[in-house]
Amino acid sequence: xxxxxxxxxxxxxxxxxxxxxxxxxxxxxxxxxxxxxxxxxxxxxxxxxxxxxxxxxxxxxxxxxxxxxxxxxxxxxxxxxxxxxxxxxxxxxxxxxxxxxxxxxxxxxxxxxxxxxxxxxxxxxxxxxxxxxxxxxxxxxxxxxxxxxxxxxxxxxxxxxxxxxxxxxxxxxxxxxxxxxxxxxxxxxxxxxxxxxxxxxxxxxxxxxxxxxxxxxxxxxxxxxxxxxxxxxxxxxxxxxxxxxxxxxxxxx
Ligand code: ADP
Ligand code: MG
Numbered sequence: 189x190x191x192x193x194x195x196x197x198x199x200x201x202x203x204x205x206x207x208x209x210x211x212x213x214x215x216x217x218x219x220x221x222x223x224x225x226x227x228x229x230x231x232x233x234x235x236x237x238x239x240x241x242x243x244x245x246x247x248x249x250x251x252x253x254x255x256x257x258x259x260x261x262x263x264x265x266x267x268x269x270x271x272x273x274x275x276x277x278x279x280x281x282x283x284x285x286x287x288x289x290x291x292x293x294x295x296x297x298x299x300x301x302x303x304x305x306x307x308x309x310x311x312x313x314x315x316x317x318x319x320x321x322x323x324x325x326x327x328x329x330x331x332x333x334x335x336x337x338x339x340x341x342x343x344x345x346x347x348x349x350x351x352x353x354x355x356x357x358x359x360x361x362x363x364x365x366x367x368x369x370x371x372x373x374x375x376x377x378x379x380x381x382x383x384x385x386x387x388x389x390x391x392x393x394x395x396x397x398x399x400x401x402x403x404x405x406x407x408x409x410x411x412x413x414x415x416x417x418x419x420x421x422x423x424x425x426x427x428x429x430x431x432x433x434x435x436x437x438x439x440x441x
Contacts, residue, residue, distance in 0.1 A: 190217035193340060193371050194239065199248035201234050201395075208234050210395035211248065218339075221362065221372045223386035225379070231395045232375045236342050239373075240270050253339055269333030269341035269370075279318035283309060283328060286317060287335070294336040307331040307361060323354025323438060327361060340371040347381060352431055353438050359385050380427075 194216035201209040209231040216222045224232045237243040239250055241261045250257040252264040277286060287300040304310045307327040312320065320328060326346050333341045343362070347355045355378070362385060366372050376382055382389050383403045391399040391406075399406055424432075 190219065192216070193218040193253055194373070195249075195251040196235075196239070197249045199235065199238065199250065200246045201231070201238060201243070202246045207246075208395055209238075209245075212392065212395070212397045214390050214397060214400055216340075216371060216373060217387075218371055219366065219369055220387040221366050221374060221385055223382045223389035224373065224375045224392060225377075225382055225389050226375075226392035229394075230392045232392060233344055235392070236344055236373065236375065240268060240342055241265055242270070266336070267339045269336060269338035271329050271333050271341070271343055271346070277317045277329070280316055282314050282316055283320075284313050286328075287332070290332050290335050296336055298335055303331050303334065306334065306364075308357075321354070321439070323350050323357060326350065326354070326358060330358075330361060330365070334365070334370075338370065340373065341365065343372065343374040345375050345377065347376060347378065351439065352427055353434070353436060355381065356431075356436065357438050 192215045196215070197213050198211045199209055199213070200207065200211050208229075212231075212235065224235065226232050234243065238245045239252065239257070241257065241264055245257075253267045255263040255267075257264055278289075281289065283304060284300040287298060287303055291298045301310055301313060304313055307330055309324060309327055309331065312324060312328075317325065317328065330341070330343065330346065333343075346362075347358050350358065359381065362372055362374070374386070376385075386403060388400065388402050389406070390397050401409070
């Protein structure tokens with residue numbers, strides 16, 4: 189039986205008079221890739237950042253690995269890995285220097301090259317952050333979430349703006365991290381990505397969770413209502429054409 193590692197109960201967040209998160213509840217199971225989907229402004233980042241202890245909540249309760257967010261925020265911080273926005277990195281430092289910097293903040297001893305290996309960036313060890321491609325920056329920022337050996341990592345739109353090859357490469361990396369037992373919570377605007385990557389997804393709209401199940405279950409439920417795609421589906425799509433023509437190997441490496 190899967191264990192619950194995150195439990196959110198009736199979570200609300202108000203910014204002034206505006207309620208961005210309207211009393212949502214969900215559980216995340218240990219070892220799953222859990223997707224938070226929804227249009228811009230739905231409340232995804234707000235929800236993630238509250239769980240990450242980076243934002244205050246208005247009401248509701250959150251438990252992370254058995255620790256209550258209100259009474260044991262420091263315990264919560266110890267078991268989670270948080271991704272910084274790209275602007276959070278000193279652009280002129282090398283990857284090894286940045287890893288030493290973060291390791292110092294976490295009070296952890298790390299082997300930078302070993303860590304870079306896990307995200308396939310060992311050959312960029314002496315490169316500056318600003319010299320990396322978009323996909324490499326994302327991989328590096330995922331590496332930094334792993335410094336404190338977290339049980340859970342949070343990835344907020346990690347593949348936004350990446351080309352199809354880099355996106356697929358990141359899926360492999362995320363699966364790899366999960367296969368080592370780490371729970372992953374991810375937000376994305378790409379439904380194809382959520383479908384192949386996520387064990388379960390919550391769809392959030394205007395601060396409410398309007399669906400929560402496996403991608404398969406949600407698709408089956410829609411089909412059961414009599415929904416049909418307007419056109420006969422082709423055996424491939426334009427992204428298949430693109431990958432077929434340009435190959436799966438990463439660019440800008
Ligand atoms: P998402 O990540 O799903 O796009 P957010 O959680 O970033 O959504 O934002 C949810 C809503 O809350 C949006 O309407 C946004 O404009 C608003 N919001 C987010 N942060 C703030 C803030 N610091 N002050 C006021 N409103 C905010
Ligand atoms: Mg967001």
